Every structure is written in C-alpha cells, then in structure tokens.
Amino acid sequence: MTDTTVPYVEQAPGDILTADAWNDMQRKIHADIEASSQAAAASVTHVANADDAAHLEGKDLAALTAEVTKRVLDDVRGRTGYQQLFKVVKADEPTIIEHGLGTMPLVDLYKLEYFEVACHEDEETRASFATFYLVNREERRVRVPTASGGRRSIDIQPPDGPEIGIPFADMLTRYKVPYTDTTSLDDLETEFWKAFFKAPNDRFNDDQYCHSPWFERCCSEQHSVKRLKDQGDWNDMLFIVQPRKTVNYVDATTPPVRFPQPANVFVQHLDNNRTAVWFKPPTPHDPGDDARARAYINDPSSPVIDPDALSTEGDDVQGRFERELKLMVLLKA
Template identity: 40%
Template sequence: MLDNDPFTTFEPGQIISAAAMNAMQSKMRAEIHKQIAEALAALTEVDLSKDSNALEGHSAQDLLSKFLEQAMQKFPGHTGYRKLFKVLEFNEPNLIEHELKLCPLVDLYELQSFDVICADDDDKRKVEARFFLYHTSEKKISMEGPNGTETVEIEKRGETPFSIPVSEMLDYLGVEYIDETSLGDLETELWKAMFAPPNDPFDPSDYCHSPWYERCCREERTVGSLKAKGDWDDLKLKMQPVKTVNTPSLERDTTSTNRHPPEILVEHHDFDRLSLKLRERIPIGNGDDLANVCLMVLLKV
C-alpha cells in the first residue's frame, strides 16, 4: 500500500454503511499494529542496566496497546465526523459551518438536565445541570439544606451510568496538558474547548463540578499527583443526550413533553453549511418566556 492510498475508497455522494466503516477501522488497526510492531522490532538493544527491556516501567506490549488506543481516538477526526453542542432559540436559525464538503447525515440528541450538587468554595447548592464533573466515589452526594439533608444520586443504583472519562473527553477535544497541569486549569480549558465555535456557548448554570473537584482545585492538585494516587481514571463527565423515535404528528399527543428533541428543522445550505431551527414553542412558567433547547449534534459523511 502506498502512503497516500486510502484504506477504503468512497465515491462522492455514496452512502457509507456501518459495515464499510467497521471494515475500514479494522484495516487501520491492523496496519497501525503492523507498523508499530515493525518499528519496535527494529529498535537496537540498549544497555539493560539503564532500560531493562522497558520504558518507564512499560513493556513493548504496553506501549503498543497505548499507541493503538491513541490512534483510534484520533480516528473520528479524520473520517468526516463531528460532535457539536448547540443551543437553539425558538424560530431562530442556528448556522453550522461544518466544512465537511458534503451534506452530512444529521442526528440530534437533546441534552437533558439532571439534579446535581455543585460546589464553589465552601458553598454547596442543589441545582439542575447539563454537564457535571465528578469523581466516581461520589455516586451519591449529600448536603445540608434548609429542610435537612438533601441527597442526589449521580450514578443511580441498578442503572447504566451516564459518564465519560475526563481523559477521553480531553483527548477528543484536543486539550493539551502535562503532569504539572493543575486540575483547576485543566477544567477551565475543558469548558473552553467544549463551548468554542462551532459549538455554542452554554449558560454557566448548565455546567459545574462536585465537592471532590472543589477540594482538589483548592489544594491545587496536578494531573501527575492524581495519576500517582489512582484518581485520574476516576474523573468523569456526566451528560445525558437522549432521543425518542417520535410518532407522526397526527397520531401523537401534541401536549406531551416526552418527545426529545422537540420539532426541529434541519436545512442543508451547501456542502459546507447547514442550519437548525427550533419550530416548537416551549413555554416557561406563565408562557411569556420560551425555553431554549440544548442539543448534542452528530454529523457524519
């Protein structure tokens, strides 16, 4: 295979099936495995007293697995795939300049809000959020409120949790960090990357962190110290993207609030731009104000 030969050839406008994508990923993994194995085999031996057949305690197989994991994390960015976070206002077009050079398939998931206990300095408050940073030890979080102790389940017993490892989210967003980076600085960069264009800025009330995070930020703990104490892999981001398969309008109860997302118009303007428009009024309170809809938008060509 030449360096510039594609693993699988697709023609413009061709529908790309899941089977074709899976086959291409298998070819990529096999080629990456082959090249890394050849590179490792070609390495000259070093003084065993200095290296002992390992690099910082990692064997060749450990390194190979790590390289493969990182390569596959980069895969979506090179296959015409986008994941965006958007906020739609009623009847206002939201333009997305995706630059994918074709009209992508568009899939929409509403980002539901959920109860959390946020921490800021010594203040704890029970609120609803759409993005929440926490430690896996905080499956339940409690606080003292005006009516006694209040408890929120972050990971509900018997249910599959909504949780993404923070390290994987950082890799996906391309946030760079080193062992000396503080957790507080890393959180700031995470939120900046998540809500940078072509994503939409979210209201600060939509995201926060847990009491465990707050303590670590005050102590200025670093990535390296979190890894050393085994906490790095226990850092999670919770969000709940949901979609229901809705029945035709003549058959459904138009007063139902269980349709996610509500009625949204998707328009492809050209091969590089599309727009989303919320066409359903969602009243707040007495109906004078209208709610926005927060989305996770998936684009694929």
C-alpha cells in the first residue's frame, strides 16, 4: 500500500474532517487497496488450485477489496477521533464518558426509540418492543399471536418508507467479532452481543434486544457462516436500531408545546479526555411516536398493543421511563 508517512488527505491539527475530505479519503484507500491486491495477484507464479486461483475463501478480487476496505475504514474512524456510543443515562446521575481523545470533542445526541418487533424467545414468537433487533431482510412483516387467540401482523420495515437496518456483517466488523466458516450463527450472535455491550457502550436490559423467528430457526439448526453465505443469507441479516433527533418538535398537547428530542439532556466537558452526560427528569415522551410509552403511560388499552406482549407486573413503568433515557452519543475530535 501507499507509504504510510504520506496522508491520503492532508489535515492540519485542529482541522474538522469534512464530508468531502472523508469521501475523498475513502476513495483513495479503496483504490490503493485494489491496486495493491492486483499487484500481489500478478506476482503469484504458482497456483495450487487452478479452479479457484482468482478467489480466496470463495471471494473474488472485488469482494476481497470491499472487505479489506471496510476493515481499514473502521480503523480509520477510530484513529480520526470519531466514536459512536450507546448509553443508558439515569436521571440526575452524570454518565462519565472517558473518550481519551485528548481534546474536547463535538458531541451530538440521538434518542434511541423503542419499536415494535416480533421476538422469538422461550420457544414462542411474541410481540414486544426493542431498542436493538436482529432480523432477516425478507422478514418485512411478521405475524404474531394475540391475547384473544387470533393473530396480527407487525411491520418490521416501514410499508411505504426506505429500508431500515445495518448489515449484520458490518456490525461484526465494527465490533471486531472473530469468526470462521464453521462458526455457527448461534455462537456468532452470542459473541456479538458480548462485544456490543462492552465498554464504552453500556449494558442494556435483556428485554431491550432480541432476534426474529428467522434468526431463531437458523440458530437452532446450527447454520454455519459458510452455509449462510452459500445460501445467500449472509448479506440479508440486518441489525436494526432507531436513533432519532428532532428540533422544535410539536407534541400532542393543546396548545402545542415545542421541545427538542432528546429533551432535558446536558453535556459538560470535564477535561480533554472526559465528558459528562446527564438529564433532568421527567423525560418527555411523544404519545404518537414512542409506542412503549404510549402503551404504558398514556393508553394502556391501546388496540395496537397486545396486552400479553409486555408485562407491567411489579414494574414501575412510568417511573422507569421518566428516570431513564437511552441515547446514541456521537463524539468527534
């Protein structure tokens, strides 16, 4: 590859990495990796397996270049001072983020929305609400049983909107989860959640993440990474999270009150390597936007909520929502 002492895009100390500079750097890295790969392939004088000479682990040059580029860019993000954190913030309890960036970073905050999903747990599929969800791209709408003995459908993907979700393979790369062709999806998912909930991310409650019926079936049948790739399912696995930020949001009261989301959140830089985040309760919830808060707080009998989907027994749900806020925190030095 190019001499590492020569930067792809020259930046002076303190400069903000613009979108144009970042895109230019990605293009140059991709071109450099492809050129190096082609040069390495051209230097091979002995081919042990002629039928697969142009492939490595079933990948051709383009696929190998894309995978290496993805890994390089993830490393570049870390080296350029960009961090993406998922945090559970408690009311009036400052969360200290030890980012180690050596300077006071720009901070951007997004509220993590709860969204309705079809979870398969304890040998049954049921309606629930999640913050993180693993699903196959083909599971756009899933039917679940209702308390009355019937069935209803849950839209995993917006019926009339763009697809939501990050390729699961990209998340494995981002969180450096190791695997081989023989690794089962069950083991892979277990190792992913372990890596995802490690510091600097916070540990979320078990009821805030789950997987779909398709994932359950493949996990129980011990599908391997190779089998998933051979069947064309590898690139259809998605990790869904819904971070949202609004400005001058209008709530459902009369007259309407304007407030941003996430609301009542404060950020304070403690020094060049530590930043505190906290919020003042109560947390404003949008009745038409936050389905779990709507079901629990504003209208427990809402017909769109299956009464058996979530239990409030022994849980101060309203108090919990007023004292807790889930955030995606973006830091940029």
